[in-house]
Amino acid sequence: MEKRKGIFYGWWIVISCFLIMSLIYSPVINLVSLYTKPVSESLGIGRSEFNMYYTIMAAVSMVSCPLFGKLMKKFDIRALVSVCILLVIGAYIGFSFSNKLIYFYILSVPIGVGVTGAAIIPISALITNWFNEKRGLCLGLVLSGSGFGGIILSPVTNWIITNYGWRSSYFVTAILMLIVTIPFSVFVIRLNPSDKGLEPLGGELKVSLNQKETRGLSYSETLKTASFWILCLAITISGVIINSTGVILSTYLTDIGYTSQNASLILSLSLGTVIFGKILVGKLCDAKGIKLSLTVICVSILGAMLALKGASVLMVGIIYTIFTGVGSTSVTVAPSYITAGLFGDKEYSSKFGVVAIFGSLGAALSPIISGTIYNINHSYSLLLNVLVVLSVACFVLFMIAIKIKPQEKEIVMKICEEKGM
16 A cells, blocks of 8 residues: 555544534534423423433434444445435424424434434544554544534533524534535545555554454454453443433532532533543553553543532532543443454444444433433432442443453464465
8 A cells, every 4th residue: 555645644534533523423412401491491391201302313323323334335435424414414404493392203313313324333433444553542532522512512502592592503503514524524534544545554453473464353253252242231331321420410410409500510521521531541542452441431430420429519520520531431432442452343334333232222221211210219319329330330341341352363363264374
């Protein structure tokens, strides 16, 4: 492959993915709560009824994940990502004209498909394909776009809703998505470095046996390993933990005595620390490997849950935001990095498509689980105790997945058999 001078093209891929995370993923996932009260009051519906569209969206995303893992091998990624971005844009425009709850439920379907095909699956595959060196750092940078988008768009969205209404906010956000992300999806992104006559940053992956290239286990071989399914279970549990705290955070804080201003401060700080947490964990993955990185992540999840239990003191609430910034990477940076790290890059998009199902499953289950537990005694204390237990279980499962993962020697022998060595 040609090695060109100047800026490595992969950094343009990083910029493109960062913008998609900031302007597609973040509004859809992080800013839902800003619309809950104004939309539900305007349409005369309950808040839980409105939030049900998020569960529908997550369920659709879960079903879509393996589909996009396969579609990426058949279609030009530029067309695939662009169409999915347009689905999200179209749904947001549809929201702005909706006058019945049923329309939100219907439009949650294209949003679920769109955010999966524009952000969740392609972004991890793009970074994995373009970067062998600095992969963790680049994943952290790209995925930090969700926090960056939340910090920038949250006050802007709130201002538009306050001054011009929630319909205008949906419409303006859709136009912003169109203007910024479509040019990058159409003209910049490429699935593989070979599409530009290049190698990945760091060159092709090598192994010690005769320095032959390895791409790890195939999709079908990966699905036969116990390690893979234990990893998926761990990601589901971590998804339940992270998304449950996101669903209850503002309400829980006001219940324990926070003013709305201080609750908003904690929410903003948690979005801010997500940016640094993803970059930190990405660099940690590159420098120290999977096991230590997951240990730090899981300890941070546990620390966040314990801090939230004691968050009646503002300083402890601020400590929560620091821990959650690192812990939340269990459903963003970690799944992508671990999938490639444990099972290799071969047929990566298909493998990660399955892993992403379980991340979406955790998101879909979290409102149901948190709501059910809350209704037992109409207090979040029991839910937080459950989340503490789940945090420990998550760590144990991640460590088991690493312990029983396919060994490099086994992978190399498999490749040698395929090549008749």
